Amino acid sequence: MKTRLTSVSLLAAILLPFTGQAQPPATKPATEEAALTEADLNLREALVKGASMEEIAKLKEPAAKTPQEAIRALKSGNSRFFGGTARRPEMSANERRSQILQQTPFAVILGCSDSRVPIELVYDQGLGDIFAVRVAGQVVDPGTAGSFEYAVKHLKTKILVVMGHEGCGAVKAAMLPPADLKAEPENVRYLLAKITPSVAEITKIRDPKAKMREAVMANVRQQVALAKENPVVKAAIAKNELAVVGAFYEISSGQVDFLETDEELRLN
Numbered sequence: 722m723k724t725r726l727t728s729v730s731l732l733a734a735i736l737l738p739f740t741g742q743a744q745p746p747a748t749k750p751a752t753e754e755a756a757l758t759e760a761d762l763n764l765r766e767a768l769v770k771g772a773s774m775e776e777i778a779k780l781k782e783p784a785a786k787t788p789q790e791a792i793r794a795l796k797s798g799n800s801r802f803f804g805g806t807a808r809r810p811e812m813s814a815n816e817r818r819s820q821i822l823q824q825t826p827f828a829v830i831l832g833c834s835d836s837r838v839p840i841e842l843v844y845d846q847g848l849g850d851i852f853a854v855r856v857a858g859q860v861v862d863p864g865t866a867g868s869f870e871y872a873v874k875h876l877k878t879k880i881l882v883v884m885g886h887e888g889c890g891a892v893k894a895a896m897l898p899p900a901d902l903k904a905e906p907e908n909v910r911y912l913l914a915k916i917t918p919s920v921a922e923i924t925k926i927r928d929p930k931a932k933m934r935e936a937v938m939a940n941v942r943q944q945v946a947l948a949k950e951n952p953v954v955k956a957a958i959a960k961n962e963l964a965v966v967g968a969f970y971e972i973s974s975g976q977v978d979f980l981e982t983d984e985e986l987r988l989n
């Protein structure tokens with residue numbers, strides 16, 4: 722009897738996500754229902770009907786089809802995050818399984834490895850939405866470029882974001898006199914050397930907070946400029962299939978400021 726009860730509970734746990742309509746309908750806020758796209762509704766219907774992994778994979782479309790839609794999706798995700806209304810999108814077991822067949826991220830984001838800047842959380846995105854490339858100081862080098870080239874060329878991501886953040890230790894270290902960095906491991910010095918050229922002039926700003934913010938922004942602009950010189954990125958921009966923008970994540974507020982226009986991205 723005990724075994725039977727366990728089996729029934731297990732079966733209920735497996736079926737629960739797919740039998741939503743048999744349950745009393747949950748009352749959802751109107752705004753959340755309105756935010757669902759036709760693709761979301763089709764996916765939900767397929768899940769209720771017990772669709773196969775292949776059928777689900779076919780229905781899972783990228784959350785954005787143009788660079789403009791992509792930046793809007795990131796901005797609204799970040800608003801939910803800092804506004805305390807994050808959805809923390811999760812998937813049913815079947816949806817997760819269907820992901821093994823393909824991935825359709827709409828954005829590639831080059832961000833810092835800093836533990837306080839987890840990309841998917843900051844933009845309130847779920848599994849399969851973002852191709853994340855993380856390295857201290859979000860520098861463009863052969864390794865990170867190879868990662869975003871793959872995302873742009875093969876996964877057709879609609880936006881490439883280079884995201885710096887408030888209080889970045891890598892940027893701060895890159896502003897130290899070279900003698901202070903002698904004891905650092907070789908590869909740490911390699912990364913810092915990729916940041917140093919963009920922050921060399923910043924030392925003239927006196928206010929420490931303003932100086933740090935400007936240094937991070939300068940590094941973001943520099944890395945965006947390098948990314949835009951990449952041949953794969955250039956080709957996708959020319960076809961209007963990709964936009965490249967900079968971003969600054971403020972740890973204290975949770976807010977992301979985007980650098981989108983030529984003027985905002987202009988190198989000093």
Ligand SMILES: [Zn+2]
Nearest residue numbers: 833835889890
């Ligand atoms: Zn950092």
